[in-house]
Amino acid sequence: MIKLGLIGKNIDYSFSRVYFNEKFKKETIEGTYSNFDCKSPEEIKELFQKRKDCIGFNVTIPYKQTVVPFLDEMNKHASAIGAVNTIKRQQNGKLKGFNTDYIGFRKSLQPFLNQKNHNHALILGTGGASKAIAYALELEDISYKFVSRTPKKGQFSYNELNGAILSKYTLLINTTPVGTHPNISECPKLPYRVLTKDHLLYDLVYNPAETQFLKNGREQGAKTANGLEMLKLQAEAAWEIWN
Structure with missing residues (x-):
């Protein structure tokens, strides 16, 4: 099963959760997309350790820059921008940041x-x-x-x-x-x-x-x-x- 999620603060309104869960249904893929409402950067760090079953995350306000130090690497566009809205957990377990905004x-x-x-x-x-x-x-x-x-x-x-x-x-x-x-x-x-x-x-x-x-x-x-x-x-x- 594919597990994904959104990292943010006060994100009950989330577009992403509805969008991706509908996408799983449409494409008959077994997967879940969850909201991870984090009150502090420390909670994000803990989340990365606890949820190693998640292959990817989206990141929204106010953490697009906050997450950068917690990542193992970033692609060239995210590095140039200095902010991340997409994270992929690679096969070796390392977290790589991207920016699709x-x-x-x-x-x-x-x-x-x-x-x-x-x-x-x-x-x-x-x-x-x-x-x-x-x-x-x-x-x-x-x-x-x-x-x-x-x-x-x-x-x-x-x-x-x-x-x-x-x-x-x-x-x-x-x-x-x-x-x-x-x-x-x-x-x-x-x-x-x-x-x-x-x-x-x-x-x-x-x-x-x-x-x-x-x-x-x-x-x-x-x-x-x-x-x-x-x-x-x-x-x-x-x-x-x-x-």
């Missing part, structure tokens, strides 16, 4: 891109997910800047964002959990009134399907996309790694 994001973004308008992006948030997004943008030859509540050198703060900046940076990607159910009225603090039909807003959040961030953009005529297709594509890429 950048694959899912890149493939799901491409149909929406307009080369004339979308050459500069703002990445909202600086967590583990944001690093995969930055990596994918580099592969697409799109320049970007991070936006943070506590900006480092070379990053924007939310308070700095204005019409002049947003007229240049027309691709806006929310990598934070802001706006996730049940807090559906929340959204990143942006001057949405200056957005236009040339803007593209992409939200990694998929629950609700239209976040307040996306709704605000749509009302200004901007194109919008949520993270559901990215989630499916990264899940399929993880499946290929495990199998």
Whole structure:
């Protein structure tokens, strides 16, 4: 029997558990996919020792960077990104880290891109997910800047964002959990009134399907996309790694 699982914190809402358990049924494969809700990094370390029967794990917020020191090796893309969302237990028992977020994001973004308008992006948030997004943008030859509540050198703060900046940076990607159910009225603090039909807003959040961030953009005529297709594509890429 194949045993897989998701490592995260407060993950009852998990897309992955439903997705992979349905996949087992559809493909008539004997397997289970479980949620491993870890309250601390120490619990993750213990989990790797206790659950040696699991051949693979997904990793979600807030542990995509936390798990890295617990792994024996990482593939080149995960190393370049500095964050992991997929782990494979190899035949020798060693744990190898991968990142399929950048694959899912890149493939799901491409149909929406307009080369004339979308050459500069703002990445909202600086967590583990944001690093995969930055990596994918580099592969697409799109320049970007991070936006943070506590900006480092070379990053924007939310308070700095204005019409002049947003007229240049027309691709806006929310990598934070802001706006996730049940807090559906929340959204990143942006001057949405200056957005236009040339803007593209992409939200990694998929629950609700239209976040307040996306709704605000749509009302200004901007194109919008949520993270559901990215989630499916990264899940399929993880499946290929495990199998």
